[in-house]
Amino acid sequence: MEQILINETSEILIGRGTPDPFLPPRASRTQAAVLAQPGAGDVAKRTVRAIRSGGTHATLKVMPDGDAVKAMQVAASTYEWLADLNVGRHDTIVGVGGGAITDFAGFIAGTWLRGVEVVYQSTTLLGAVDASVGGKTGLNLRGKNLIGLFRHPSRVVIDINGIEQLPEHLLREGFAEAIKAGFIADPDLVDLFDRADGQPDFAQVITRAVRVKVDVVSADFRESGRRGILNYGHTIGHGIEVAAGISHGEAVAIGMVAAGAVSEIRCGFRGAARQRALLERLGLPVVSPVVDLEVVRRLIGLDKKRDAEGLRMALLEDFGRAKLEYVTDDDVSVGLAAIGLV
Ligand SMILES: NC(=O)c1ccc[n+]([C@@H]2O[C@H](COP(=O)([O-])OP(=O)(O)OC[C@H]3O[C@@H](n4cnc5c(N)ncnc54)[C@H](O)[C@@H]3O)[C@@H](O)[C@H]2O)c1
Ligand SMILES: [Zn+2]
Structure with a gap:
């Protein structure tokens, strides 16, 4: 135990x-x-x-x-x-x-x-x-x-x-957040998913993902600075979730593909293709369903993570290294294009 x-x-x-x-x-x-x-x-x-x-x-x-x-x-x-x-x-x-x-x-x-x-x-x-x-x-x-x-x-x-023993669709919901924990703070957890032939080792996945969240949250209990990295994939993902009416985990997976593309241009992230392949292997979607792009943009603009200085997104420099960055509308467009929304 x-x-x-x-x-x-x-x-x-x-x-x-x-x-x-x-x-x-x-x-x-x-x-x-x-x-x-x-x-x-x-x-x-x-x-x-x-x-x-x-x-x-x-x-x-x-x-x-x-x-x-x-x-x-x-x-x-x-x-x-x-x-x-x-x-x-x-x-x-x-x-x-x-x-x-x-x-x-x-x-x-x-x-x-x-x-x-x-x-x-x-x-x-x-x-x-x-x-x-x-x-x-x-x-x-x-x-x-x-x-x-x-x-x-x-x-x-x-x-x-x-x-x-959970049904597939409930596992997928959890996998999206668990692998997100790896992307933002634990490259070994990403490797664990990569090595898995079929289902990953649940004991390891759960323990490692919980540790990431505990570490981030204990540094920042009431959400200001660092806790924001847990929102990786959620800024654009949340817009898709609401506009398309899909599940949270699916939307976060799509949102991570978008955030990965923004990370490439803003932080020199080189793992976008690997990230996308990993999500696909978990049965998660990596492109957006057909949605009204204006609705998604509006939802992103209204996102609670937007403050006076602009829209702040969690981005990756590398697997396991996340940071919060102000992004422009053009950056967001690059992210949206990566998930098929142009
Ligand atoms: N507090 C937080 O920081 C935080 C973070 C993420 C999500 N949430 C909240 O968590 C909720 C989503 O959680 P969820 O994805 O677990 O969904 P859920 O709690 O709605 O459960 C999903 C389904 O799983 C079923 N279920 C539960 N145990 C089962 C079992 N052993 N076998 C078969 N089915 C089982 C439930 O009956 C339900 O139908 C949302 O309300 C969301 O806002 C909170
Ligand atoms: Zn979430």
């Missing part, structure tokens, strides 16, 4: 089999309120059994799937449920499932009684390598994650066996 420490009160456990999320036991805890995604129902039942066998009372609630859970009305009914259960200051909320449920559980735990302990059991690859790391929680309102707070879970539990 791999343990990655975030700080004195927060850790990530990566292993095989479902470890009891409550080891070692905390004497003062009387109960756990477990919020599960439908897709992670069986995992959550095992978790509840493990918690109970450790002597702690546990109650399971299966929540709406995907982002439907990240809504004010769902939060309101969950607070009522916690009140019915008498969940107190020393009790724990557990989120079992992908990034949507951990974002939700983290927000609920951060606001219930001004903050109670939260544990995440991340069962999707994207949840494991991205959403459960970094302390962001959130609910959607009109836009994504408009409501939220920063708060680290006391523990994240990741079962590699479960992740290996």
